[in-house]
Amino acid sequence: xxxxxxxxxxxxxxxxxxxxxxxxxxxxxxxxxxxxxxxxxxxxxxxxxxxxxxxxxxxxxxxxxxxxxxxxxxxxxxxxxxxxxxxxxxxxxxxxxxxxxxxxxxxxxxxxxxxxxxxxxxxxxxxxxxxxxxxxxxxxxxxxxxxxxxxxxxxxxxxxxxxxxxxxxxxxxxxxxxxxxxxxxxxxxxxxxxxxxxxxxxxxxxxxxxxxxxxxxxxxxxxxxxxxxxxxxxxx
Amino acid sequence: xxxxxxxxxxxxxxxxxxxxxxxxxxxxxxxxxxxxxxxxxxxxxxxxxxxxxxxxxxxxxxxxxxxxxxxxxxxxxxxxxxxxxxxxxxxxxxxxxxxxxxxxxxxx
Numbered sequence: 275x276x277x278x279x280x281x282x283x284x285x286x287x288x289x290x291x292x293x294x295x296x297x298x299x300x301x302x303x304x305x306x307x308x309x310x311x312x313x314x315x316x317x318x319x320x321x322x323x324x325x326x327x328x329x330x331x332x333x334x335x336x337x338x339x340x341x342x343x344x345x346x347x348x349x350x351x352x353x354x355x356x357x358x359x360x361x362x363x364x365x366x367x368x369x370x371x372x373x374x375x376x377x378x379x380x381x382x383x384x385x386x387x388x389x390x391x392x393x394x395x396x397x398x399x400x401x402x403x404x405x406x407x408x409x410x411x412x413x414x415x416x417x418x419x420x421x422x423x424x425x426x427x428x429x430x431x432x433x434x435x436x437x438x439x440x441x442x443x444x445x446x447x448x449x450x451x452x453x454x455x456x457x458x459x460x461x462x463x464x465x466x467x468x469x470x471x472x473x474x475x476x477x478x479x480x481x482x483x484x485x486x487x488x489x490x491x492x493x494x495x496x497x498x499x500x501x502x503x504x505x506x507x508x509x510x
Numbered sequence: 511x512x513x514x515x516x517x518x519x520x521x522x523x524x525x526x527x528x529x530x531x532x533x534x535x536x537x538x539x540x541x542x543x544x545x546x547x548x549x550x551x552x553x554x555x556x557x558x559x560x561x562x563x564x565x566x567x568x569x570x571x572x573x574x575x576x577x578x579x580x581x582x583x584x585x586x587x588x589x590x591x592x593x594x595x596x597x598x599x600x601x602x603x604x605x606x607x608x609x610x611x612x613x614x615x616x617x618x
Contacts, residue, residue, distance in 0.1 A: 286565055288578075289574065290574050327611055332604075340597070340598070350557050384584050446569070453572050
């Protein structure tokens, strides 16, 4: 009774998305994984001395998306980690690392599922990485500091993950055998239920991402320049 | 190389199969108010995750009860703690081992 119950947040559990939608999400996710694998290969070619960063990126995503953090609402949720890793290593790599993390979590941590792996990868991997990375670069191009750009990327990336998760869930529930509401009602209900718990967690992700990037710039500006995150050769 | 390709192909095929047969259709209740035969995942008592508190709860009401994981580590007693601690420990080791590559001060 004292064991912590496995209570996770964004991951859609096994059996909730089934049939053709699950197959479609999985196919999309496999394409994303192929693109991400090519990104990892390109990273290895460009930065052979920085291969351990790939392992560290995977560990960050795996750990942050597995740790349930209690919110004041009495429920728990977790940050994503994908915005930070996408900003540091690129969104393609973050997507591939998320896919690997999700498989491990589904297999050994009762977290997500194999049938919902595709939907979870599109949410956590694609939305978190692409939106977080995109917002960071927009903020950077707008002239904001790395702290503010990191804050924006972390916050919006995290919210994007849960926005897509809610959307995927609402679509699945609308087509469920005993659907009680229409799509709009389900979506409103899910977002209203997510918000009180997830907004504080998103603020936490915002702080983690911003401060981690600012600390990296202070400690190792050469690395951020080499990874084209900040400085003269930054991707913009 | 060929062995690795076969391994990847087998993994992809397994994922597609899991997506296709993630859950057999829930049996229709034979009488109003009767519960389907499948047992839904029990919600946690305190501090449930949003997954349990929102996703699973709404899905159950809509006739899509979440199924137990294929590998039900929750039923393994203290081994579940071991798995969690091992996973967290390995992740922490990897992050700590490479921390200075990004967040450590450059050595002279």
